[in-house]
Amino acid sequence: MIEVKKLIKVYNDVPVVNIPELSINRGETIGLVGNNGAGKTTLFRMILDLIRAERGEVLSKGENVAHSETWKNYTASYLDEGFLIDYLTPEEYFYFIASLSGLSKAHTDAELEKYNDFFNGEILNKKKYIRDLSKGNQCKVGVVSCLLQEPEILMLDEPFANIDPSTQIRLKNMLRQINQEKNMTTIISSHDLNHVTDICQRILLMEKGKIIKDIQTDSNTKEELEEYFSVMQ
Numbered sequence: 001m002i003e004v005k006k007l008i009k010v011y012n013d014v015p016v017v018n019i020p021e022l023s024i025n026r027g028e029t030i031g032l033v034g035n036n037g038a039g040k041t042t043l044f045r046m047i048l049d050l051i052r053a054e055r056g057e058v059l060s061k062g063e064n065v066a067h068s069e070t071w072k073n074y075t076a077s078y079l080d081e082g083f084l085i086d087y088l089t090p091e092e093y094f095y096f097i098a099s100l101s102g103l104s105k106a107h108t109d110a111e112l113e114k115y116n117d118f119f120n121g122e123i124l125n126k127k128k129y130i131r132d133l134s135k136g137n138q139c140k141v142g143v144v145s146c147l148l149q150e151p152e153i154l155m156l157d158e159p160f161a162n163i164d165p166s167t168q169i170r171l172k173n174m175l176r177q178i179n180q181e182k183n184m185t186t187i188i189s190s191h192d193l194n195h196v197t198d199i200c201q202r203i204l205l206m207e208k209g210k211i212i213k214d215i216q217t218d219s220n221t222k223e224e225l226e227e228y229f230s231v232m233q
């Protein structure tokens with residue numbers, strides 16, 4: 001579904017992403033882990049054509065993301081608050097995003113009902129602009145706006161970082177359920193080894209721009225990763 005070929009991104013003469021080859025299959029849940037500066041967000045940004053590589057390419061369903069717009073119809077992502085529109089309320093933003101996928105206001109309202117627990121009474125009908133929400137609540141808006149689009153590919157950059165433990169658990173359950181029901185391809189970066197090993201079938205470990213481990217998650221994966229990171233300190 002996504003193929004990365006000979007991808008190199010350089011900042012200040014230093015390669016910050018260097019991936020000769022990577023294939024991500026339809027329906028896989030991928031956890032991207034690695035210490036600060038390992039290159040996770042830079043890789044995300046190249047997959048989304050937000051920045052261009054010095055060399056190599058990213059293909060989505062066989063099409064180079066830098067030369068095609070088609071992938072945007074089935075890909076949803078939330079990397080940071082920059083993906084939101086500050087001067088809208090969450091409702092206005094959801095209606096706007098849903099309208100891009102041709103969803104009516106009534107349909108969107110019905111979909112939003114499903115996220116009542118996840119929102120925990122802090123998002124809808126609060127008469128607040130997105131810019132005035134806490135970081136965690138902004139993250140909730142970003143994640144739900146992705147899910148409203150029913151994407152084939154979902155990319156979330158550190159979605160667990162600012163949300164409370166109840167929301168983390170709800171998010172994990174939501175992602176598990178959607179993956180089972182819709183066979184969505186999900187790529188999640190996180191520093192939380194518990195969460196990623198909990199929900200991701202496959203873990204990619206990045207170090208200095210390279211993918212140094214590509215692991216099918218099993219009962220030993222968390223310990224394996226903890227050992228790697230404890231030696232790194």
Ligand SMILES: Nc1ncnc2c1ncn2[C@@H]1O[C@H](COP(=O)(O)OP(=O)(O)OP(=O)(O)O)[C@@H](O)[C@H]1O
Nearest residue numbers: 011012016034035036037038039040041042043206
């Ligand atoms: N616009 C930029 N200009 C210069 N260097 C950059 C730029 N963007 C990223 N970098 C560098 O690229 C490297 C990888 O950064 P990136 O944000 O991808 O890492 P990360 O794995 O997402 O880190 P974190 O876990 O801290 O979010 C870092 O050394 C970072 O300083």
